[in-house]
Amino acid sequence: MHPKQICADFASMGSPLVLDGDDLYIEHLENIYPELEELVKSYKSRIVAYLKGEYSDNDHNVKQTVDKIINFYLGIEQDMNGKINDWLNHDGEATKMVMELTIELSYNGWNKVSEPTCNYENKVIDKLSKEIFERAMVYFKNGVVMG
Template identity: 70%
Template sequence: MHPKQIIDDFKSMGATLVLDNDELYIDNPENIYPELEELAKSYKARIVAFMKGNYSDQDHAVKQTMDKIIKFYCGIDQDMNEKINDWLNNDAEGTAAVMQLLIILNHNGWEKVTEPICNFENDVTDKLSKEIFERAMAYFKKGA
């Protein structure tokens, strides 16, 4: 989910996300459900980056693609699963890179595969994610 969408959704419910240094706060948290507060915590790193102006559309495309790949591995139904499956079955290096990404995320503390990876990303995972994204897009464009 794009951080802007989260921020806008909170605002529409009368709760505002506020950034103070690197800390994220919710003004009027009583206006949202506890599950939405957990969502904001899960996506905190991306929300903070967006609010600081350090989250581009390209960053979102890469991160959204990684989210979709992880959902694919978890067996979550989504429109892209067939394309992801085809790509990974035909790109051994891409598959190995995805596996390496998952291992690094795990070393960074990501243990629950259904939890967003946002707060476990770092420069290493960002670089690897971009490489995976570029491999996937090259494959999809080649097949188009």
């Protein structure tokens, strides 16, 4: 989910998300359900980056694509699972990179696969994510594996 949408949704409920340095607060916490507070915690790093102006649409496209690939591996039904399956069956290097990404995420503490990966990302994850994204886009647009 795009942090912009999360911020807009919370503002519309009368509980805007407020940044104080690197600390993120939910105003009028009493207006929301505890599950929504957990959502904010799960996406905190991306929301903070967005509120600081450090989260571009391109960043979101990369992270959303990786989220969809991870959801594919988790068996979560998505419209694009067939495309992802086809791509990864033809691009062994991308498959290897996805495995490296999940291992790196686990080193960073991501051990509950139902939890978003946002708060476990680092520079290594960002670099791998961009490389995976580029390979995916080449395959989805041109039907060829990147060399």
